[in-house]
Amino acid sequence: xxxxxxxxxxxxxxxxxxxxxxxxxxxxxxxxxxxxxxxxxxxxxxxxxxxxxxxxxxxxxxxxxxxxxxxxxxxxxxxxxxxxxxxxxxxxxxxxxxxxx
Amino acid sequence: xxxxxxxxxxxxxxxxxxxxxxxxxxxxxxxxxxxxxxxxxxxxxxxxxxxxxxxxxxxxxxxxxxxxxxxxxxxxxxxxxxxxxxxxxxxxxxxxxxxxxxxxxxxxxxxxxxxxxxxxxxxxxxxxxxxxxxxxxxxxxxxxxxxxxxxxxxxxxxxxxxxxxxxxxxxxxxxxxxxxxxxxxxxxxxxxxxxxxxxxxxxxxxxxxxxxxxxxxxxxxxxxxxxxxxxxxxxxxxxxxxxxxxxxxxxxxxxxxxxxxxxxxxxxxxxxxxxxxxxxxxxxxxxxxxxxxxxxxxxxxxxxxxxxxxxxxxxxxxxxxxxxxxxxxxxxxxxxxxxxxxxxxxxxxxxxxxxxxxxxxxxxxxxxxxxxxxxxxxxxxxxxxxxxxxxxxxxxxxxxxxxxxxxxxxxxxxxxxxxxxxxxxxxxxxxxxxxxxxxxxxxxxxxxxxxx
Numbered sequence: 001x002x003x004x005x006x007x008x009x010x011x012x013x014x015x016x017x018x019x020x021x022x023x024x025x026x027x028x029x030x031x032x033x034x035x036x037x038x039x040x041x042x043x044x045x046x047x048x049x050x051x052x053x054x055x056x057x058x059x060x061x062x063x064x065x066x067x068x069x070x071x072x073x074x075x076x077x078x079x080x081x082x083x084x085x086x087x088x089x090x091x092x093x094x095x096x097x098x099x100x101x
Numbered sequence: 102x103x104x105x106x107x108x109x110x111x112x113x114x115x116x117x118x119x120x121x122x123x124x125x126x127x128x129x130x131x132x133x134x135x136x137x138x139x140x141x142x143x144x145x146x147x148x149x150x151x152x153x154x155x156x157x158x159x160x161x162x163x164x165x166x167x168x169x170x171x172x173x174x175x176x177x178x179x180x181x182x183x184x185x186x187x188x189x190x191x192x193x194x195x196x197x198x199x200x201x202x203x204x205x206x207x208x209x210x211x212x213x214x215x216x217x218x219x220x221x222x223x224x225x226x227x228x229x230x231x232x233x234x235x236x237x238x239x240x241x242x243x244x245x246x247x248x249x250x251x252x253x254x255x256x257x258x259x260x261x262x263x264x265x266x267x268x269x270x271x272x273x274x275x276x277x278x279x280x281x282x283x284x285x286x287x288x289x290x291x292x293x294x295x296x297x298x299x300x301x302x303x304x305x306x307x308x309x310x311x312x313x314x315x316x317x318x319x320x321x322x323x324x325x326x327x328x329x330x331x332x333x334x335x336x337x338x339x340x341x342x343x344x345x346x347x348x349x350x351x352x353x354x355x356x357x358x359x360x361x362x363x364x365x366x367x368x369x370x371x372x373x374x375x376x377x378x379x380x381x382x383x384x385x386x387x388x389x390x391x392x393x394x395x396x397x398x399x400x401x402x403x404x405x406x407x408x409x410x411x412x413x414x415x416x417x418x419x420x421x422x423x424x425x426x427x428x429x430x431x432x433x434x435x436x437x438x439x440x441x442x443x444x445x446x447x448x449x450x451x452x453x454x455x456x457x458x459x460x461x462x463x464x465x466x467x468x469x470x471x472x473x474x475x476x477x478x479x480x481x482x483x484x485x486x487x488x489x490x491x492x493x494x495x496x497x498x499x500x501x502x503x504x505x506x507x508x509x510x511x512x513x514x515x516x517x518x519x520x521x522x523x524x525x526x527x528x529x530x531x532x533x534x535x536x537x538x539x540x541x542x543x544x545x546x547x548x549x550x551x552x553x
Contacts, residue, residue, distance in 0.1 A: 008334060008370065010327065012379030015233070015538070021377035023370065025333075048480040057383050059396055061412075066377050078142050078535045079430050081468040081496045084477050088327075093478040 001101040007033060009091035018050070018072035018087045020094045022065040030063040036099040042067055045097045049090060067094070102351070103296045108289055108313075109346035111170075112136040112183075113320030115143050115160055119169060121321065121344035121363070126173040129346050129360050133292045134174065136166065136183040137285050137318050144282055145427025145534045147187035148219075148257035159193030159279075160185035167200050175206050175276065182267065182288050186279040188257065190214050193279050194553045211275035213266040215548035216282040218258040218424060218541070222246060228542035230421060238426045238537035256534060257427040260541060263389030263418070264301070266548030267291035273552055282425065284388045286314030289347075297351045307391035308415020309353035312398055315386070316357060316375050316410065320344045323357060323375040325365035338364025347410075354411035356403065367406045376400075389422055389543070391415040421540035430535030431498050434505030436512025437472075438519075438526040441490035446474065448520040449491040455519060456495055456511055463507070464497035492525075498533070505530045 003009075003022070006029045012019040022037060024030050039056040046054070052070025059066060073087045074080040084090075109131045111122025115138045126134055138160050151158025160166075163185045174181055186193040194212035201208040218225070223246055231239055245253040259282035268291055270278045280288070290310040293299065299306045316323055323345050325336035336342075343363025347355040357367055376395060380386055383395040392415060399412040440448045453469045460467050470476035472492035495512055499505035509528020516523060 004333065008330075008374070010374040010378055012377075014379055014381050017381055019377065019379055019381060021374060023373050023377075025370075049478065057396075059377075059383060061396055061398055062373050062376065062400055064373055064377060066380060066383060068381050076536075079498070079533060081433070081466065081498065082476075082479070083470060083472070083494065089477045093480075093482075096478075096482045 001099055002095065003037070003097045003099060004095035007095065009094050011087055011089070011091040013073055013077055013086045016071055016073050016076040018069045018090050020067040020069060020091055022067065022094065024063060027063040030060070033065055034058060037065060037097065039067065042094065042097065046093060049093060102298050104351045105348060106132045106292060106296050107346055107348050108133040108135060108292060108317065109344065110135050110137065110317040110320045111344050112138050113318060113322060114138060114140055115162065117320060119162070119166060121342065122166065123169055123173065124360055124363060125344055125346060126170055126177060126179055131177070131179045131346060134179050134181050135288045135317070136181070136185060137288060137320070139184040139187055139282065141425050141536045142427065142534055144187050144259050144425065145257045145536060147189065148427060149534070151188045156192050158189030159187050159196065163193055163196060164200065167197050171201060171204060171206055171208065175208065181277045182292065183278070184280045184283055184288060186212060186281045188217070188281065190279050190281045191551065194551070197277055197279065198553050208277060209273070209275045210277045210279060210553045211270035211273055212551045212553065213270055213278060213280035213283070213548060214551065215266060215546060216259045216262050218260055218546070219255070222258060225541060225545045228545050230540040232423060232538040232540050235537060238539045241426055241428055241537065242539065254429040255426065256429060258424055260422045260424045260546045261389055262422070262546060262548050263287045264291040264294055266550060268295055269550045271295040273550070275552060284390070285318040286311045286388050287390055289314030289317055290390055293349055301390070304391050304415035304417055306353050308393040309411065309413035310349070311386065311388055311391055311393040311415065312376070312395060312413035313347050313349055313355045313410060316372060317345055317347055319375060319378065321365070322378065323371050324359050324367055325371060328371050328374060334370065336366050340364060353413070354409065357408045357410060358406055367408055369400055369402050369408060372400055372408045372410070385416070387419055389418060391418050420543060422543045422546055424539050424541050426537050426539060428535050428537070430533040431500050432502045432505035433496060433531040433533050434499055434508035435494065435496045435529040436509035436526065437492055437494045438512050438515055438523045439490060439492045440520065440522055442522065445491045446471065446488055448522065449493045451520045452493050452515050452523060453495070456515070459511055460497070460508065464499070466497055468496045470494040470496070502530050502532070
């Protein structure tokens with residue numbers, strides 16, 4: 001199952017860091033996401049995008065995960081050579097990830 | 102002291118739409134309207150305009166925004182707080198007074214200054230520290246202060262100021278407060294502190310107020326903008342997307358909503374997405390006012406388009422302020438050309454590989470993108486769909502505009518020197534302004550308020 005079936009995401013940028021939230025449509029799926037969508041698995045999935053460390057924050061207060069991805073924006077918004085310098089579209093890259101349901 | 106105020110956010114970036122702010126001012130029943138118009142790079146670009154003309158350097162849309170809003174703000178007794186001053190709040194304030202005089206509307210404008218440090222770097226050089234261990238920004242400043250300063254690529258250095266300066270302006274009877282670089286949430290936190298009499302070391306209240314400011318600061322991003330997806334997250338009436346307001350109570354709790362009849366939606370999903378937007382540590386969201394903790398925040402949808410937010414906490418503010426340093430980062434050269442129909446991707450790849458051979462020696466960092474395939478995610482995650490059409494894009498950085506132009510020139514030359522059926526070539530050269538950050542001792546940054 002692809003993540004986009006059960007969760008949504010928003011990408012943010014700070015310097016060369018991309019922040020990717022992962023929010024289940026149904027709060028009941030939060031535990032499943034915690035279990036399946038580890039920082040290591042996201043790092044493997046985004047290996048062609050994120051070159052640095054990925055840190056995962058669990059936020060049970062809002063049933064959401066936050067992935068803070070270092071070295072993810074090809075130097076960052078002001079000097080990146082990519083089309084999407086902010087990495088605004090990277091939320092949908094995370095949602096392409098496959099998990100066993 | 103009031104026990105409830107309503108703050109609207111009518112702009113989330115410099116180029117934001119004008120109409121939603123007009124609707125908020127007219128029909129939002131607001132106490133305060135905030136226009137947040139200053140992204141990291143915006144101020145460096147403004148500084149360049151100021152260098153070219155000392156009467157400029159404020160937000161390029163200031164005149165259009167104020168001309169439309171001023172009569173409504175005054176009629177409805179709404180105070181405006183905005184960072185549209187950018188690199189030149191003084192001239193921005195004068196321009197607002199000039200517009201008011203023309204419209205025969207009496208206003209008082211407070212300009213908040215003190216964020217600009219470029220002239221003070223020398224005297225504070227012992228109090229400048231690395232941000233996130235990055236050395237480059239510190240080196241830029243050293244070069245700027247060295248005898249070869251005329252070669253310095255430094256354009257601007259602006260500290261993110263907190264609520265202090267805005268609070269002083271709020272104590273005056275100014276209808277409009279215009280600032281330069283101030284942390285975005287501080288634009289919203291200041292009126293809460295002013296109206297509710299919060300102590301500026303009550304970090305739990307400041308943390309919760311900062312949460313509310315953070316939720317509002319990107320305007321349409323909490324009402325369905327940057328959110329809508331017709332299949333998974335449908336949002337009604339995107340064409341009339343409303344901007345948000347918050348009813349904030351003296352205990353810091355707030356209800357996020359939008360003007361009745363506007364398009365868009367405020368629900369748990371939009372609020373959660375915005376709460377986590379651009380957050381690198383939810384336990385310590387650092388602003389000049391507080392280290393806010395987002396992991397204690399509670400959300401509840403209490404009615405259609407109404408989400409209650411409470412429970413944000415905080416700890417003592419950092420001893421340093423972040424400073425954005427803008428510098429000349431050379432030029433970006435780009436070229437694009439499209440291929441369509443049978444073997445479109447194969448022809449685009451042939452074109453891309455041909456140009457890599459022609460350009461790689463002079464542009465080792467040359468980037469080749471296949472738009473429609475793998476340009477945005479830098480991979481297609483093994484979808485391997487044969488696209489009907491593909492746009493090839495090449496990009497590289499260069500020290501001069503002339504060298505950067507070579508990228509587009511070579512792409513254009515594919516018309517007669519490349520694969521079959523290449524069409525729609527375009528070429529661009531963009532002057533780059535880079536932004537890096539340093540930290541400075543906050544005692545060295547002294548805000549000042551000037552009333553016009």
